[in-house]
Amino acid sequence: MAKHKKYKEDNSSRSEKTAVKAKKHLGQHFLKDENIARKIGDTLTQTGYTNVIEIGPGMGVLTKYILEKELNVVAMDLDNESIEYLNTTFRLEHAASERKSISFQVLEADFLRYNLDTLFSEEQFAITGNFPYNISSQIVFKTLEHRDRIPEFTGMFQKEVAQRICEKPGSKAYGILSVLTQAFYDAEYLFTVPPGVFNPPPKVDSGVLRLIRKKEYSLPCSEKLLFTVVKTAFGQRRKTLRNSLKTLQLTDTIKALDILNKRPEQLSVEEFIELTLLIEKS
Template identity: 65%
Template sequence: MAQNANQHQVKAKKYLGQHFLNDESIAEKIANSLSFKGYKHVLEIGPGMGVLTKYLLKKETTTHVIEIDPESVEYLKNNYLNLADRVIEQDFLKYNLNEVFENEPFAIIGNFPYNISTQIVFKTLEMRDQIPEFAGMFQKEVAQRICSKEGSKVYGILSVLTQAFYDAEYLFTVPPSVFNPPPKVESGVLLLKRKENYTLSCSEDLLFKVVKTAFQQRRKTLRNSLKTLNLSDNLREDSIFGMRPEQLSVVEFIRLTTLIENDLNN
């Protein structure tokens, strides 16, 4: 979701999922949610007209922005002259960010378009070696899902895969009234901090496969939902296979994947 200090300047585009934040205090609060430690660069996704950007520019880190809307790009370059050469006119999901960051660490921040917010998280997970911190605004339900723990009704694929690598904290809720145009739902801001030890004791690809397969049939026990993996009868007798996916913590999912990996390799 892009932001905006003066709505008449750039028109919100429905096809880009733009809802312009017009509350300065919330913009400042989002900017302050990052620690700005352990990296020299911050990348803001979808800055719109820079209501969040202006607070990032006050920090000691170097701010870059990535924006797909040509009208917003023009506005930013004209109104934030010290940012002009760090405005990337690209699609975040398709762009190779190392053309800018050259394998250096950077943080991600932004008010994300709801329609691509989960894809933004998955790209962050792919680049986790370079992204120690991530703060952003999502549809409230999505932010809650990312941060939820086992046993919750909304705990699922996004929760497990994000929390395998990051500590996730739901920070605060944002009402529709502070956007133009107002979205039909509440928004939620979250913070992801990469775990000190974020390497897995199992295959990452297999973990993704196990988690996705398990939650596709979340009401079934793992013994039934993971049948397609062709596991040995001996392994499937382990008590963990009598559980449902929402009952397993992230650590237990990693243990489960390790068991499956050993079984498949034997």
């Protein structure tokens, strides 16, 4: 424990001298609370994978707790200043330390554009991070595209977005992101993080969640059609499905279904899948 404390003190001392400046255009808000960073690191269950990508590591407050685990770690950031800091502060220290992580790589890259097939061969990997608010939903959608290799996803979002992802039917917060994420993953909202633990502090609370891939994550219907049905339905969420889905040119048989009398937020994920399957067959 004393050794770990010394590491944090040494790292803190260096941070003051070489601190990375948060950049507004990258949506950076650097977490400075060690306890919260450790709690986020502990959201990784390490079940079914030995690899993890950390998105947006910044100055590595979360990185050091991920490195305590028996994982191959890739820290990916678009900010070259953060990359330089992580390389000098973490990568060299990791090589000389007795940390548990199997390997550690710092990668300057845009997650949204990066070819994930080039990482970890064909092995499974998790994703975690303190995600930039301005691209957090896009990160989730890319995760869904690669769900065959991503059994677990954890991290911090703007609280409203995290709650929306985990929301259940019947709520105004329940929407496109809720349905499409929960079609493939079990979503759990874990805890809330206040603005004051960031530098600079955001104007809103943050929320940490965990997604665990379902055992059956292959859909019985067309995935492309499901996305179309869900997005079309919630595009006019105040209308009943009979009205909002008119552009899909439904058959009279489909139009006669009682389910079309409902509004989109009243349908469960399973009902959206069943409706998509019926539309596909018709």
